Amino acid sequence: DQQVKQNSPSLSVQEGRISILNCDYTNSMFDYFLWYKKYPAEGPTFLISISSIKDKNEDGRFTVFLNKSAKHLSLHIVPSQPGDSAVYFCAASGAAGGTSYGKLTFGQGTILTVHP
Amino acid sequence: EPEVTQTPSHQVTQMGQEVILRCVPISNHLYFYWYRQILGQKVEFLVSFYNNEISEKSEIFDDQFSVERPDGSNFTLKIRSTKLEDSAMYFCASKQGGDTQYFGPGTRLTVL
Numbered sequence: 001d002q003q004v005k006q007n008s009p010s011l012s013v014q015e016g017r018i019s020i021l022n023c024d025y026t027n028s029m030f031d032y033f034l035w036y037k038k039y040p041a042e043g044p045t046f047l048i049s050i051s052s053i054k055d056k057n058e059d060g061r062f063t064v065f066l067n068k069s070a071k072h073l074s075l076h077i078v079p080s081q082p083g084d085s086a087v088y089f090c091a092a093s094g095a096a097g098g099t100s101y102g103k104l105t106f107g108q109g110t111i112l113t114v115h116p
Numbered sequence: 117e118p119e120v121t122q123t124p125s126h127q128v129t130q131m132g133q134e135v136i137l138r139c140v141p142i143s144n145h146l147y148f149y150w151y152r153q154i155l156g157q158k159v160e161f162l163v164s165f166y167n168n169e170i171s172e173k174s175e176i177f178d179d180q181f182s183v184e185r186p187d188g189s190n191f192t193l194k195i196r197s198t199k200l201e202d203s204a205m206y207f208c209a210s211k212q213g214g215d216t217q218y219f220g221p222g223t224r225l226t227v228l
Contacts, residue, residue: 032215043120043207043219044159051215089159093215102147102215103172106159 003027004092006107014115019077021110023090026071030092034104035064035075038087047088048075080114087111118142120220122208128226129198137193137223139208148191149209149217150183152176159207165191198227 005024013019023033031052036044050057050064050073057064063076077084090107121140129135141148150162163173165183182194191210195202203226209217 034216036219041222041224043122043221046216046218049216091159102211102217103149103161103164103174104151104159104209104217105161108158 003030004090004105004107006088006090006110008110009108010111010113012113012115013080015082016079019075019080019084019112019114021075021077021088021090021112023073023075023107024071025073025092027092027094027105028071029094030105032093033064033066033073034091034093035062036089036091037084038089038109044089077112080112082114082116085112085114120208120210120218122206122220122223124223125221126224126226128228131200131227132197135195135198135225137195137206137208137225139191139193139220140189141191141208141210142212142218143189145210145212145218147171147211147213147217148183148185149211150193151207151209151219152204153207153222154201154204162193162206195225198225200227203227 034049035047037047038044048059048062048064050066066073087109089109091104123138148165151159153159161174163177164171180196184192205222207222208220211217
């Protein structure tokens, strides 16, 4: 099942710089997208989301961009901090607003390492 | 801040044995989910549960699996006869009614 893909297994950035994590999807029925952060031996922690009616959503240091025509989304972290080092998962859901039961389809994850 | 909790954190069992994984979702949430992540693989959807019944399930969720909400707070996943390939991290998630699911810390299931 390759409906959601994160093509970069890992990303390394310097503290203070921008981290950009990318995600592509193939299913045009997806209309809600989420980013989760995960530390080893813990569950995914919700970071930020975006509905398909928007092309940008910002929350503090985190911004998610959605390009529906390209079926691509990205997560920008500015400035990056060493505590941001974790695995980042992109996830997609089939319908927003409660009209589906909300099954999430996940990408493979990208390991982000932020060096001091 | 309310959170999803799961017990046990690690369960070791023999092949063929039954296991029950327990979750306490966030108290005012209405939709409940189980996912799993086999080592090195993606997080995969297993089942969703709403209004006291299964609303959707994946191909993985065969007759060996069942879910139950026995009271107003617990949500359980039962595997009737475990196989080696059931070894994975199992995550419970819940949501209130919007689109954001909140995950528990997971139960690591090891089948020997």
